Amino acid sequence: MAENNIPTVYDPQSVEKKWYDFWEEQGLFHAEVDVEKEPFSIVIPPPNVTGQLHMGHALDNTLQDIEIRWRRMQGYNTLWMPGTDHAGIATQIKVEEMLAQNGLSRYDLGRDAFIQKVWEWKQQYGGRIITQLKRLGASCDWQRERFTMDEGCSQAVREVFVSLYEKGLIYQGNRMTNWCPRCHTALSDIEVEHEEQPGSLFHVRYQLEGSDAYVTVATTRPETILGDTGVAVHPEDVRYQRLIGQFLILPVIGRRLPIVGDAYVDPSFGTGAVKITPAHDPNDFELGRRHQLPEIVVINPDGTMADTAGKYAGMDRYECRKALVDDLKEQGYLVKIDEHLHAVGHCQRCTTVVEPLVSKQWFVRMEPLAKPAIAAVDSGAIQFVPERFTKIYSNWLENIRDWCISRQIWWGHRIPAWYCSCGQTIVSREAVTACPHCGGTVEQDPDVLDTWFSSALWPFSTMGWPADTPEVKHFYPTSVLVTGYDIIFFWVARMIMMGLEFKQDIPFKHVFIHGLVRDSQGRKMSKSLGNGIDPLEVIDQYGADNLRFMLITGNTPGNDMRFYWERVEASRNFANKLWNASRFALMNLAGFDENHQPAAAQYTLADRWILSRYTKTVTEVTRNLERFELGEAGRALYEFIWNELCDWYIEMAKPRLYNKEEFDQRATAQYVLWHVLQNTLKLLHPFMPYITEEIWQHLPHRGVSIMVSAWPEPQVDMIDAQTEENMTVIMDTIKAVRNLRAEVNVPPGRRSEVVLQIADPAMQALFAANDQYLRTLAAAEPVVLLSPAEPKPENAMTAVVSGVEVYLPLKGLIDVDKETARLNKELETLTKELARISGKLSNPGFAAKAPAQVIAKEQAKAREYEDKRLAIHERLAYLASL
Structure with missing residues (x-):
C-alpha cells in the first residue's frame, strides 16, 4: 500500500514541478504512431515566439489539455502537437528595438546579419512561453515541438506557394492593402485593431463644372481629398440622377472629377454623395475599378504626402490635414465640421494609425479555395462548437476578398520568386541562381510571407508534410481545434482551405470555440487599461490547478467569461476540501486490501447510495466532455465531490471506519471509500492534474501515473434509484433537524431527542434500519419513531419532510x-x-x-x-x- 502521510495542508508549489518533471521523464506526453490504437490529435494554436502567457492562452490551453488528458485516459493514441509562430512583424520590432538601444537599425546590419540577430534573439527568449505553458500543466508532446520557420515547415511553405502559383491561385498585382507607416509593411486584417475614438467629419463642397451649383461631400480624412478622382451617387437618387456623367471641380487642386452612379452608395447616409479616392480607401478602390477611375497615390509609405499632393508634398499626413482644412476654409469650400466618433485602424504591433494604400503585393485568389471550405462545413464534415459560429464562418467565406500575403519586412519566409532584368519572374521550389530564359542574373523578391500563410499549413506541416510521413497518415486529420472566436477567419478558415487543397481532406473534425477572458467589470484585458491579470501570478499564489478549474467552471463554449479573484479562492477551497477528505481516507485505510471486494449484501444504504451517485457522475462527466461542455463536466464533479462524497458519505462512513472491532463493516467502508475516491480523482484529473496525481500516488493503485490510468466506465448495475430516493429523505430529515437545532442555538456537541412521526410503514422501516445516520449527523439521541395514531410530542419545534413529521422536543434542551x-x-x-x-x-x-x-x-x-x-x-x- 502507498504512503498515507500526506501533509495537513496542500501546497501546490511543492507538488507541481515534481509531477510535471516526472511526467516528462517518464515520456508520458509522447506519442508514437501505433496503427493498433485509434488516434486523437490536436495541434496547438502556435503562440507567438515573442509572447508570454496571458489569460487567453491560459484558457485556450487548459481546454486543450483537458481534451488530451481525457482522451489519453480513454486509451486513444493521443498527440498534442506543440510549437510557436515566428510572428514576423512582432519579432522584427523586438529586435529592432534592441538594436536601437545601441543606435543601430536593421539597415546598418544588412539583411543577412539582421536575420542572424533575430535567430539569436529567438534562441535566447523564444522559449519563454513554452516554459510558461508547462507551468500551466500543458501535456504537449514536447519531443515534437515545431516552429513555423524550422526546416520542415519552410519546405511546406515553399511547396504550397509554388503549387498555388502554378495553378494561378497566387498572383502579383497592385491592390488596396492595410499599410503601417511605422513598420513599413502591408498588414493582414487581423494585424489591424480598430478603436472607437473621437474625430471630426468635414463637410466640403465641390463646385459643379460650368455652374455655380455645388455638391457637398463629407470625409474624416481631408488629406485624401488630394487623391480624389470621382464622386459617386446612387443611380436612383432623384437629387443627383441628372448630374451623373457631369463633372465636379476638386477644391484647391482644380482636378475634374466625374460624377458616377453606383448602387454601393447609401442615399440615406450623409449627403448621399461620396468622394472617391481609389488609392486610399478599400471601398473606393473597388468602386473606382468598376468605373475605370484613376488611382492617384498622394500619401507615401512613411505617412508623408507624396509629390502628387502638390504644395503639401513632404508634409506629415496630419500636418497636411490641418493645412488643407485651413485652405478649404479660407477659400470658402468648408461647409462645417461635426464631431464624429469613428473606428480607426491601428497597427497591432506599434499602434500607429494604419493607412489604406494601393501597392504592388502578392495575393492568393481566395474564391476557388473558399468554395470547398464552405461545403466542408455545410456537409457536417467539420462541426463548429457552438454551432452558431457556422454562420459567421460561412458569411465571411461567401464574401471573401483575395488575401494579401506579402510583407515588407525581413524576418519570415522569403517569397520564392526571382526577377530578371529581361522581365521574367521565376517562381521556384529551389533557389534560382540564373534566369532560365536568358541566363542573366536574378534577384529574389525582398518581401516575406504573411505569418498566417505558414500557420495555415500547421495541421499537416508539423507532421512532416510534404513528405508522406507515418505521422501524417496516422494523426491527420486532427480531431479538434480549440481556439478563440476572434481568429475564425484569419486562421481557422485558412487551415480548412489549405487542408482541403493540399491533403484533399479536412484538417480537423471539430472546431471548439471559446470566448475571451475579461476583467471583473466585463472589459477586455489590455495594457492601456492596465487591467490585465498575469496567469503566472495566479499560479504562484494559488497553483495551476486552481487557475485551471476557475477558468473552466461557469464557462460555456463560445461565450466570454469574467475573471474574479473570488472564484479563484473558491477553487482553492474546493482543492482543500478534496485534500482534507483524501487525507482522512488515507488515515483510515490501514489494513485495506484493494483486491477484496465486498459482497453486495455487505453494502449499507450509504454505500449503495454513493456508488449509485458516483456511477451517474461518471456518465454525466463523460457525456458533457463529449459535448464539449467542459464547464458542466467540472460543475458536476464539484457538486459530487463537495456535497455528496465529502459532506455526506465520508461523515456517514466514519463510525464504521473507526470501529476496528467490526472487521467486515470497516473493510466494506474502506473499499467503497477507496473505490469512489480514486476513480473520482481520475474524472477530475484532466481538470486538476497536479493535486489528483499527488493524492492518487498515495492511494493504493496500479500503474505509473494517474494520467495513463483507465478512464472510469459507468457500471450501470450500480445505479439504484430507490436507494437514492430513500437516502434523499434521510438527508432532508437530517438537514431539517440541524435547522431546528440552529434556530434555538443548540450547541453542536449536545445531543438531543428527535421524534419522527411517519405514516408509511415502508418509511417507518427505512428509518428504523438507518437511524444511525441521524445519530451520527444530526446529534440525535434518542431517535423515536411514532405512528400516526400516537400523540405528538408537546413543546417541540417541528418541520415536515417528504411525509416525515420531524419534532425537536425543547424540554431540557434550551434555557x-x-x-x-x-x-x-x-x-x-x-x-x-x-x-x-x-x-x-x-x-x-x-x-x-x-x-x-x-x-x-x-x-x-x-x-x-x-x-x-x-x-x-x-x-x-x-x-x-x-
Missing part, C-alpha cells in the same frame, strides 16, 4: 429565559440598524446624490433586517407559549 434574552438583544440591534438605514433613505440629500446601485443596496439591506425582525418576533412568541 427559555436565556434564549429569550438573547433574541431580545438581537432584536434591539436589528431595530437600531433598521432605523439608521431608514433615516438615510428618507434623507433627501442622500436620495439625490447617491448612485442608484448604492440606494438599491441599502433598500435590500432594510428588507433583510425587517425579515429578520419578523422571524425573531415569531420565535419570541413561540418561546412565550412554552
